[in-house]
Amino acid sequence: AQSVTQLDSQVPVFEEAPVELRCNYSSSVSVYLFWYVQYPNQGLQLLLKYLSGSTLVKGINGFEAEFNKSQTSFHLRKPSVHISDTAEYFCAVSVTGFQKLVFGTGTRLLVSP
Amino acid sequence: DTAVSQTPKYLVTQMGNDKSIKCEQNLGHDTMYWYKQDSKKFLKIMFSYNNKELIINETVPNRFSPKSPDKAHLNLHINSLELGDSAVYFCASSLTGTGSADTQYFGPGTRLTVL
Numbered sequence: 001a002q003s004v005t006q007l008d009s010q011v012p013v014f015e016e017a018p019v020e021l022r023c024n025y026s027s028s029v030s031v032y033l034f035w036y037v038q039y040p041n042q043g044l045q046l047l048l049k050y051l052s053g054s055t056l057v058k059g060i061n062g063f064e065a066e067f068n069k070s071q072t073s074f075h076l077r078k079p080s081v082h083i084s085d086t087a088e089y090f091c092a093v094s095v096t097g098f099q100k101l102v103f104g105t106g107t108r109l110l111v112s113p
Numbered sequence: 114d115t116a117v118s119q120t121p122k123y124l125v126t127q128m129g130n131d132k133s134i135k136c137e138q139n140l141g142h143d144t145m146y147w148y149k150q151d152s153k154k155f156l157k158i159m160f161s162y163n164n165k166e167l168i169i170n171e172t173v174p175n176r177f178s179p180k181s182p183d184k185a186h187l188n189l190h191i192n193s194l195e196l197g198d199s200a201v202y203f204c205a206s207s208l209t210g211t212g213s214a215d216t217q218y219f220g221p222g223t224r225l226t227v228l
Contacts, residue, residue: 044156
């Protein structure tokens with residue numbers, strides 16, 4: 001079975017500082033990897049996804065993530081955060097051939113001025 | 114031009130009641146999903162339908178019954194509501210029936226509170 005671990009439940013950061021949100025996954029088969037963002041009182045929307053090819057994936061709003069197969073990680077980064085980036089961030093995996101997304105427990109990013 | 118819509122947005126009800134949540138997508142997608150997000154924000158899939166056919170049915174109590182009248186709609190009916198059913202329920206859709214690489218598009222959620 002697949003699982004996703006987001007070790008940080010909350011990450012406080014000052015505006016314009018860089019941030020990294022960590023995600024590790026466990027799977028014995030090939031997976032696709034996703035980052036979704038949930039703004040307060042809204043549904044989730046896709047930030048970026050890794051399917052194959054280049055391990056550095058660029059997404060919306062200046063976010064990027066790097067797939068590291070040997071470390072089974074898919075950490076999300078942004079070089080300079082804005083107040084508007086305050087949200088819950090979810091890492092998720094899906095197994096090739098199956099539609100089910102397995103989510104991590106989420107990381108709350110709190111950006112303060 | 115809402116892509117995935119859910120009604121109602123909020124639902125407050127008493128234990129033991131039966132309630133339904135409706136979901137519609139106008140994206141022309143083949144697959145729709147129901148997720149439950151608990152008070153700790155943990156998100157777990159409940160059901161998935163592809164072209165009106167049930168393809169994922171996680172270990173959900175059979176008090177929960179999804180119904181898909183057509184591929185643009187997926188409703189969730191819950192019988193004999195319990196306190197533990199209080200959560201936010203999200204509907205989602207994706208383009209194909211087999212693409213685990215597909216992006217899922219989420220609705221705004223329905224916050225269910227059982228008193």
